[in-house]
Amino acid sequence: DDSDLETLPRWMIPPNRHISAVEQMVAQARNRDGGIAALLNRDNFLQRVRSMVFSQERRRSRTSDETSQEEAEPSNPVLPPPPAPAQVDIDMEEGVHFDTNLPAEHSYFGTHLSRVPGVDYLEVGSTHHMLIFLHQHILFPGEVLPFMIDGSMFDDDMPGLDGLIFGVGFPLMQPPENNPHKLYGVTCQIYERGESDRELVFYKSRALQRIVINCDDIQGPPHYIARNPTTKCFSKVKVLPEYFLPEPLQTVDMGSMARFRDIPSMRDQYRRFQLASTPWPADACQEYAFDDIVERARKKLEIHKINTMPKCPIQLSFWLVRNLHLNEKMMRLTFLTDSVNTRLQLIGSTLKEESFFYCRYCNSSLAHCSDLFAMSKHGVQTQYCNSEGYIHETNTVYRVRQHAIGYSGEPSTKFSWFPGYQWHSILCKFCAQHVGWEFKAVQPNLAPKVFFGLAGSSVRIGGASENTVNGSSFVVRNMLRLISDEME
Numbered sequence: 418d419d420s421d422l423e424t425l426p427r428w429m430i431p432p433n434r435h436i437s438a439v440e441q442m443v444a445q446a447r448n449r450d451g452g453i454a455a456l457l458n459r460d461n462f463l464q465r466v467r468s469m470v471f472s473q474e475r476r477r478s479r480t481s482d483e484t485s486q487e488e489a490e491p492s493n494p495v496l497p498p499p500p501a502p503a504q505v506d507i508d509m510e511e512g513v514h515f516d517t518n519l520p521a522e523h524s525y526f527g528t529h530l531s532r533v534p535g536v537d538y539l540e541v542g543s544t545h546h547m548l549i550f551l552h553q554h555i556l557f558p559g560e561v562l563p564f565m566i567d568g569s570m571f572d573d574d575m576p577g578l579d580g581l582i583f584g585v586g587f588p589l590m591q592p593p594e595n596n597p598h599k600l601y602g603v604t605c606q607i608y609e610r611g612e613s614d615r616e617l618v619f620y621k622s623r624a625l626q627r628i629v630i631n632c633d634d635i636q637g638p639p640h641y642i643a644r645n646p647t648t649k650c651f652s653k654v655k656v657l658p659e660y661f662l663p664e665p666l667q668t669v670d671m672g673s674m675a676r677f678r679d680i681p682s683m684r685d686q687y688r689r690f691q692l693a694s695t696p697w698p699a700d701a702c703q704e705y706a707f708d709d710i711v712e713r714a715r716k717k718l719e720i721h722k723i724n725t726m727p728k729c730p731i732q733l734s735f736w737l738v739r740n741l742h743l744n745e746k747m748m749r750l751t752f753l754t755d756s757v758n759t760r761l762q763l764i765g766s767t768l769k770e771e772s773f774f775y776c777r778y779c780n781s782s783l784a785h786c787s788d789l790f791a792m793s794k795h796g797v798q799t800q801y802c803n804s805e806g807y808i809h810e811t812n813t814v815y816r817v818r819q820h821a822i823g824y825s826g827e828p829s830t831k832f833s834w835f836p837g838y839q840w841h842s843i844l845c846k847f848c849a850q851h852v853g854w855e856f857k858a859v860q861p862n863l864a865p866k867v868f869f870g871l872a873g874s875s876v877r878i879g880g881a882s883e884n885t886v887n888g889s890s891f892v893v894r895n896m897l898r899l900i901s902d903e904m905e
Contacts, residue, residue, distance in 0.1 A: 519836050520793035523563045541658045549584040549652050550642035554810040556603050556624045557735040564642050565806040568618035580607040584654045586630055600630040627657040643808040659731045661757040665702045666691045705758050710765035723791045734760040740796040742772055742786045744878045771881040774871055779848035783821050788814040804832040810873030817869050822846055837863050
């Protein structure tokens, strides 16, 4: 999308020698230490641009014939999309494979955590008055939410040994147009608590049920749970239902013909016999069938080394959303629907799509979604809490695209989410924004040796055929604006 070029002065619109000079500088900086960020921080940036422009002009005057030949050719040829990388097989790596149970325990909180017993599901359709917080990501039932907070926020509300249930709302979840005063979220129940040396308490909670909050009932300003709230906020919440209809043909008893059901060569004929004995049309039966969707999802998740698929259809529908890397629009649709069958159908419609992780700031591609894999038993996408209490939604991938990232700061093992690994902050090499972490094994013979965690707040998921802004074009245009401001 080059529509913003119309706002630039005429002398900066391509073809232009300034653009050519800046593109050359970007190409050179990309392969040097510090990348684009180092280039932008240099004091002599404009002088280098002018020098490169004049050098190009001198070359043009010396070799006019060659220059005219170059002008006849496109200056920026359209390159074909890069081929999908070969699949990495972690089982082929030598060494002791990482225990995926460790990240799920959030051991970076320490070992002195006490278990809070009790899992309480509230009655569907019931209304409750409870403590509520906000969260910058969308949680689905079954996910674990670790966080640090002032202990006084909860201790008075935890009678006996029962875990406290509180509500978490998602501002990112846009309400329906016909009811804009609704805030959607989930109930969470605390199941472990610990202590911190900074007057904060570590908690682990699990999302249980979807809820809707009427904004008119909120008492006081709600705070984000990751920003150390100091005041309590209460509201009435309503528990949303989960409707599930079993496959119609599963209820049809074919008597003695049932023996043909498990014979592969007779399965299709057996299904036709079932359809002939019911009043339902074939399309209606197919609409509520989900075995095929589950099987296709299982095959797709095999490459991610995930083998913890739930059997309950309700839990399965939420689990698939988190592990099949849906885009944000599809995540909202699947969260807002009360029908498990519809949710599974929406998930099934995305199984053939090839997806990429894109930088949320400059839209440059960072990694293939096919390189996702599970470093936690909860799946490829998990919530983790850092030492400052900020909660990161993290996607673990084997690798990122070549020349896509740079590094910031020094590597560290402190508060590592993956025991035995050091973490190192990574930046998008085009816009210098934080996009995640590189994790490298510090214990010998630990596999995988290196992997990456992409921060959900800094990346987005998009299709391979999306018409996104190229990262280098983004940088070039911003450099041109800088030059324009200085020259005008």
